[in-house]
Each structure stands twice: as structure tokens, then as C-alpha cells.
Amino acid sequence: MTDVASATRGSSRPSIGARAFDALDIAATALFGLEGAAAAAHAGFDLLGVVAVGLIVALAGGVLRDVLLGDLPPAALRTPSRIIAGLAAALVAFVFIEGVDAFPVFPLQIMDAIGLALFAVTGAQKASASGANLWVVTILGTLAATGGGVIRDVLLARTPYVLSESIYGTAAAAGAVVTGILLAATGRPRLALGVGFAVALALRLGAVIWGWSLPRIA
Numbered sequence: 001m002t003d004v005a006s007a008t009r010g011s012s013r014p015s016i017g018a019r020a021f022d023a024l025d026i027a028a029t030a031l032f033g034l035e036g037a038a039a040a041a042h043a044g045f046d047l048l049g050v051v052a053v054g055l056i057v058a059l060a061g062g063v064l065r066d067v068l069l070g071d072l073p074p075a076a077l078r079t080p081s082r083i084i085a086g087l088a089a090a091l092v093a094f095v096f097i098e099g100v101d102a103f104p105v106f107p108l109q110i111m112d113a114i115g116l117a118l119f120a121v122t123g124a125q126k127a128s129a130s131g132a133n134l135w136v137v138t139i140l141g142t143l144a145a146t147g148g149g150v151i152r153d154v155l156l157a158r159t160p161y162v163l164s165e166s167i168y169g170t171a172a173a174a175g176a177v178v179t180g181i182l183l184a185a186t187g188r189p190r191l192a193l194g195v196g197f198a199v200a201l202a203l204r205l206g207a208v209i210w211g212w213s214l215p216r217i218a
Contacts, residue, residue, distance in 0.1 A: 028118035033058030033089035035111040036152045041097040054090025057148040065123045065144035117200035120145035121193045124176035141176025167207030175200025
């Protein structure tokens, strides 16, 4: 069992380099922590509630990704960097947003979109590095990107964006599939992550700004 786990962890090591991958992953963690905590503060949660929601939202996507890939224990539990990033982001949100009832929603949506795009491409890249096919790469990238948001919305007692905002999970899936295709076709991780990130971010921001949506049943 140990040999299998070691092999799995080794095969899923990001090809862009551990430090570069960690930097992107921690940035996504901090952004989701900041956005999740800001949403909790905006909803009237106290300090403990804000920090708890921010930390859970920050870590959920990465933990889900690593568990599904068999990369155990998850990266968030192997080193303190992601936990520190999530906690710091949550505290920043509490300090600057507490009591501001009219805090604009749009900046939160931008932070959420950036975190969504980052988790989509890093999830896809890590899945691809483990040898997964394009279907699995797309699914894991999408789950990594949307998992934290789903938990955030459940904790805030609102319908999850991934179910109510049609260009949310779709944006994450598009970024993940583009990343997976470019990784397989070019073997250039930085190009693949950059283009995939741009696709996911553009789709999500387009939906926020211009109201893009998929067809609905009347």
C-alpha cells in the first residue's frame, strides 16, 4: 500500500515544478478564503463564523482534488502554507469588511472568478500529470474549482452558484478541458495553464458582467 501511495504521489507531481504549482495553488487558496470570508462577513457572521467559512472554502477544492487523485494526505495537510494563507485571507476580509453592509458584490465576484479559474487549471494540470485521460482531467479540474464554492453557499444557506449560475461550472470545465488539451498537444504547461486560466476567467466574468447563461427550460 505504501509503494502504491508513493507511486501515485510521485506520478501526480506537477510538471511545471513543485514551487510554481504550489504558488498558484496557494494563490487560489487565499483568493477563495478571502472571497468566502468576505461573503460570510457580508452575511453578518461573527469573527469565528467568518474565519471558519473562509478557511473551509479556501481548502475544500484542493483537498477534494488531492483525495480523488489519491495524493494523500492532501497538500493542505502536509504543510501549513495553505492553512496560513486561508486564515490570513479570512482575517483580512473580517478586518476590512466587517460591518460594511453595502460592500459591493462585484469585487467578491471577481475574486471568486479568479479563484475558480486558478483551481480549474491547477486541478486539471495535476490530474494530467498523474496520467489521467481528458475526461478525468476535466472532471477533477471542475470539481476542484467548484467544491469550495458549493460548501460556501451551503454554509450561507443559499443556492450554490454551480446550480443557479450556468456559466460557473461551465467556465471551470472549459478552462480545465482547454488546459488538458494543450498539455497533451504541446507539452508546454505554462502555455496550457495560461490559456486555460484566461478561458475560464473570461467566461465567468462575461457571465457576471453581461449576464451570459446557458439555455434554460421555460
